[in-house]
Amino acid sequence: xxxxxQSPRHEVTEMGQEVTLRxxxxxxxxxxxxxxxxxxxxxxxxxxxNNNVPIDDSGMPEDRFSAKMPNASFSTLKIQPSxxxxxxxxxCASSLQALLKDTQYFGPGTRLTVL
Amino acid sequence: DAKTTQPPSMDCAEGxxxxxxxxxxxxxxxxxxxxxxxxxxxxxxxxxxxLKNNETNEMASLIITEDRKSSTLILPHATxxxxxxxxxxxxxxxxxxxFGAGTTVTVRA
Numbered sequence: 001x002x003x004x005x006q007s008p009r010h011e012v013t014e015m016g017q018e019v020t021l022r023x024x025x026x027x028x029x030x031x032x033x034x035x036x037x038x039x040x041x042x043x044x045x046x047x048x049x050n051n052n053v054p055i056d057d058s059g060m061p062e063d064r065f066s067a068k069m070p071n072a073s074f075s076t077l078k079i080q081p082s083x084x085x086x087x088x089x090x091x092c093a094s095s096l097q098a099l100l101k102d103t104q105y106f107g108p109g110t111r112l113t114v115l
Numbered sequence: 116d117a118k119t120t121q122p123p124s125m126d127c128a129e130g131x132x133x134x135x136x137x138x139x140x141x142x143x144x145x146x147x148x149x150x151x152x153x154x155x156x157x158x159x160x161x162x163x164x165x166l167k168n169n170e171t172n173e174m175a176s177l178i179i180t181e182d183r184k185s186s187t188l189i190l191p192h193a194t195x196x197x198x199x200x201x202x203x204x205x206x207x208x209x210x211x212x213x214f215g216a217g218t219t220v221t222v223r224a
Contacts, residue, residue, distance in 0.1 A: 004158075031210065043159070043214040056210070091158050098210035101147065106158035 002026075004107035006092050012113045018080040021110045024073055025094030033093040033104060034067055034077050043091070049075065050098055082114045119203045124219040127197075133190040135218055137203030140184045147206045148179060150188045151214070152199040159202070159214070162188065193222045 005024040013019055025032050034046040047057040052069045060067070064083070069075040079086055089111050093104040120138040127133040139148065149164040163170055163177045165186070170177045176189040190197055202217040 033210065042216065043212075045211060048210050050210075093158075095210075101164075103149075103161050103164065104212060105161060109158050 004092055004094055004105055006090075006107040006110050008110060009108065010111045010113075012115065013082055014115050015083055016081045017114075018078065019082045019086075019112060019114075021077040021090050021092075021112070023075045023077070023092030023107060025075070025092070026105060027073070029094035029096055029105075030072070031095045031098040031102070031104075032069060032075050033095075034075070035091040035093065035106075036088045037091065037109075038088045046077070048098065055098075079112075082112075084114045087112055087114050119205055119215055121201075121203050121215065121218045123216065124221070127190075127193045127220060127222050129195060129222055129224050130192055133193040133197065133220060133222070135188040135190075135201050135203075135220065136185065137188070138185045139203070139205045142183050142205050144183075148177065148183075148186050149204040149206055149212070150175070150177065151202045151204065151212075152197075153202070153217075154196075154199040160199075162201075164206075193220075195222050195224060198222045 007022045030051050032049045035043050037043045046059040047067045048055050049069045067077045089109045091106050091109045093106045095102040095104045147164050147166050150162040151159040153159045163175050165177045179186045198221050200217040200219050202214050204212050
């Protein structure tokens with residue numbers, strides 16, 4: 001099993017540019033999660049999809065952030081326009097379902113730097 | 116989520132067992148205890164989880180006290196590659212993992 005795949009692994013962009021992060025969950029998993037990690041705030045959940053439908057986006061910081069899951073094998077997290085305070089490591093995770101006993105498996109992350 | 120308390124850091128000698136404590140005194144009956152670790156610059160890695168009974172897998176053992184108010188993660192033979200931040204998480208609802216500050220474990224040769 002390839003695990004959760006994220007691309008790109010590193011992204012450097014300038015303030016105001018659009019950034020798109022990509023995620024391929026583990027095959028057969030029905031739940032997908034986007035997290036962000038910073039030194040100040042630690043790991044925080046941004047949005048959660050179940051069966052390709054966004055269920056909880058309360059962690060999305062503001063309207064500049066949007067996430068989509070057009071099919072069961074692909075999701076994107078977009079930031080438009082990007083700002084320096086968006087610099088962080090963004091993780092995607094997936095699980096079979098979102099039950100208490102279902103383990104979330106994380107990808108390697110995308111390190112985003114906004115200049 | 117039930118709050119967890121972990122020591123901020125601990126050292127361990129290579130080849131020895133590492134015992135990582137976690138307090139979760141407000142845990143409720145249906146809440147699972149999960150352990151993840153994060154090696155520098157990598158994504159969080161699942162280690163083990165349990166509800167009431169002790170659990171063991173190829174990575175570690177999880178010992179949960181009878182009253183469920185605390186648990187211990189045991190790495191039986193620590194190696195240098197086990198150096199990481201270890202997170203103890205009490206999971207309330209179906210999807211939210213609340214990561215605290217964790218315990219920074221340093222395994223020394």
